[in-house]
Each structure stands twice: as structure tokens, then as C-alpha cells.
Amino acid sequence: MSATQELTFAEIAKHNTKKDLYLIVNEKVYDCSSFVDEHPGGEEVLLDVGGQDSTEAFEDVGHSDEAREILEGLLVGTVKRLPGDPAPKSVATPSTDSSTSTSTSGFGVGLYAVILLGGALAYGAYNYLQAQQAQQ
Numbered sequence: 001m002s003a004t005q006e007l008t009f010a011e012i013a014k015h016n017t018k019k020d021l022y023l024i025v026n027e028k029v030y031d032c033s034s035f036v037d038e039h040p041g042g043e044e045v046l047l048d049v050g051g052q053d054s055t056e057a058f059e060d061v062g063h064s065d066e067a068r069e070i071l072e073g074l075l076v077g078t079v080k081r082l083p084g085d086p087a088p089k090s091v092a093t094p095s096t097d098s099s100t101s102t103s104t105s106g107f108g109v110g111l112y113a114v115i116l117l118g119g120a121l122a123y124g125a126y127n128y129l130q131a132q133q134a135q136q
């Protein structure tokens, strides 16, 4: 089978059984039929995304380089997107990380404010007590 053939979404979607299983990962089409039984993550997860774009599912797991090599060996072609087909799934989600760090730094600033305020109050109380003692 040629690895350069272009398959439409509708064609790929037909290959969704255990014996005939195509997956899309990063705009490429892989025939996973021979690998289903060997998948360390189990056959169920592969069947769940059979005939569909499984880029997110595949990348979320953080598969090893070895897994990616196996994947390349199963390549059968590329996706031919027609108007109306689902958009390619993007993998990189750096925005999540940056928003987390932003909220962390926001908390840090709040913490500083509380410490400074506490210090100022303690300093004020100390001065007040000193003044009281001086009066006696």
C-alpha cells in the first residue's frame, strides 16, 4: 500500500473496527489494525478513536519515541480535508501553562501585600506601645 495516498475524512471514518482500524495523528493516517492487540495502553482506547482524529488522545498520553517509531511504521497516507470536515486538532497548548504561572504570580503579589501590611501594623503597634510606656 502506498504511504502517499490521500484519504478523505469519510474514507478514514469507515475504518473503525478492530480488524480494520485507521487513526489520524497530526494529519497523517495510520493503519493500527495489526497493532491493536499489542498496544500497551489497551485496545479499547484505540477502538474509541478508530477512524477519527486521535492527535489529542495520542499526544496527551506523552507517548515515547519508541511509540512514535511504531506509529511511523503504520503510516498509510495523509488526510485530505474537504470543506465541512472537522478542523485539524492542534496539539500545543502553551496558553494553559502561561495562565497558570500568571495566577501563581498574582498570588505571590497578594502574599507580599499581606506580609507588608502585617509588618506595617506590627511596626505601628510597637511605636504605639513605646509611646505609651514613655508617658508613664
Ligand code: HEM
Binding pocket: 023, 030, 032, 035, 039, 040, 041, 042, 045, 046, 049, 054, 057, 058, 061, 062, 063, 064, 065, 066, 067, 068, 070, 071, 074
Ligand atoms: C497507533 C497509535 C499508537 C501507538 C503506536 C501507541 C503506542 C504505545 C506504546 C508503545 C506505549 C508504551 C509506552 C510508550 O512507549 O510510550 C503506549 C502506551 C499507552 N498508550 Fe498508546 N499508542 C497509540 C495510540 C494511543 C491512543 C490513541 C491512546 C488514547 C488514549 C493511547 C493510550 C495509551 C496509554 C493510556 C498508554 C499507557 C499505558 C500504561 O502505561 O499503562 N495510545 N502506547
